[in-house]
Amino acid sequence: MSDETRHDAPEDPTAVPAADGAMPVRAAGASPAAPDSPPAEAAARATPAESAEPAAAEAPTADAPAPRPAGALRTWRDAIAERPEPIREIPRARLVAQSRRDFLLFGAGALATGVVAWWLMPDGAKSRLLPKPAHDRLDTLAARVGLSREARERTLNRALTFDDDVAEALYSKDRRVRTYARSDRTPLRNNYHGRTPGPEILPGWTLELTGLASGRAERLTLAELRQRFPHREQVTRLICVEGWSAIAWWGGLRFADLLAAYPPAPGARWAALRSEVSLDGRGRPEPYYVSLDLGTALHPQTLLATEHDGRPLTMAHGAPLRLLTPVKLGLKNIKALTHVAYTDREPADYWHERGYSKYDGL
Numbered sequence: 001m002s003d004e005t006r007h008d009a010p011e012d013p014t015a016v017p018a019a020d021g022a023m024p025v026r027a028a029g030a031s032p033a034a035p036d037s038p039p040a041e042a043a044a045r046a047t048p049a050e051s052a053e054p055a056a057a058e059a060p061t062a063d064a065p066a067p068r069p070a071g072a073l074r075t076w077r078d079a080i081a082e083r084p085e086p087i088r089e090i091p092r093a094r095l096v097a098q099s100r101r102d103f104l105l106f107g108a109g110a111l112a113t114g115v116v117a118w119w120l121m122p123d124g125a126k127s128r129l130l131p132k133p134a135h136d137r138l139d140t141l142a143a144r145v146g147l148s149r150e151a152r153e154r155t156l157n158r159a160l161t162f163d164d165d166v167a168e169a170l171y172s173k174d175r176r177v178r179t180y181a182r183s184d185r186t187p188l189r190n191n192y193h194g195r196t197p198g199p200e201i202l203p204g205w206t207l208e209l210t211g212l213a214s215g216r217a218e219r220l221t222l223a224e225l226r227q228r229f230p231h232r233e234q235v236t237r238l239i240c241v242e243g244w245s246a247i248a249w250w251g252g253l254r255f256a257d258l259l260a261a262y263p264p265a266p267g268a269r270w271a272a273l274r275s276e277v278s279l280d281g282r283g284r285p286e287p288y289y290v291s292l293d294l295g296t297a298l299h300p301q302t303l304l305a306t307e308h309d310g311r312p313l314t315m316a317h318g319a320p321l322r323l324l325t326p327v328k329l330g331l332k333n334i335k336a337l338t339h340v341a342y343t344d345r346e347p348a349d350y351w352h353e354r355g356y357s358k359y360d361g362l
Contacts, residue, residue: 120152120155122355163357179234181235185249185309188308188317190316192335194279195283222321232252234250238333250307251308252305252321256298268342268344269343271291271343275289275334275339297325305323306321323337331351332360
């Protein structure tokens, strides 16, 4: 064939150029297709091997294990492996709005917390943080929205009462605190709320009992208490609300024995204990009083103590008679006891009136 009669064929895109100007060689497995051939015609010209389903080549043999179902765990490592976190695309505008909302909510919550914290703060602490005119103005603003001092006291009292009720519900009436050997004793500090009474209170001292089933008032001397009731001793830990404690050896009579000899009137549930010889920090008379439920009074470890370390009580530790109830905090363990009155309603309590719990159990 001459050069004049030869027609140039269109380039085959699947051909591989040959070296030294040789004719292009088509890649293996490729078939020529006309440039304008539609995809359907190209698929029709495909070889059977090319058009076979890929899954057919991967079919399991008879000896191969069956594939695991989706989501099945192969080993224990799969069970504890951390799963990849899903990726979610969130529009920028939505993120900006959410951040603004969270910032405003956080700011409102911080402001409300600060207002409530200031309202509940004692007046003495407020005076240390701000000058009195400034905190008076803040208190005035708070009172205008109902956060008055009276409302604060009611709220705190409700919280304390709820805490006392929970503690009393969980308290086991039959439980006993740990006892120790006499060799375990530790020094016991003088912890009167005011000044220590002097020995002038001892002559003529009596314990007055009221609210009795007999309807009479009884007065008992220290000698009568010692002669009439069995002597009991115990070594227990006295725990103070201030954070310190001491192991002490006590002697005296059980409160339960006094209750049995002089029973309270029907319906009585409380004992109001009072010291009329108590003094304040300046040495002026200031009665000290505590409330005690009769369940605690009947506890086998509750004593009316007359001795400490095997000797009569000293003035520092409540002479001539004090309450010793190791299931209560020390502020309930009234010293220099002079009066016991039984009542059907919970009586006043010195430290509860000053913001402390009235239950004070351990």
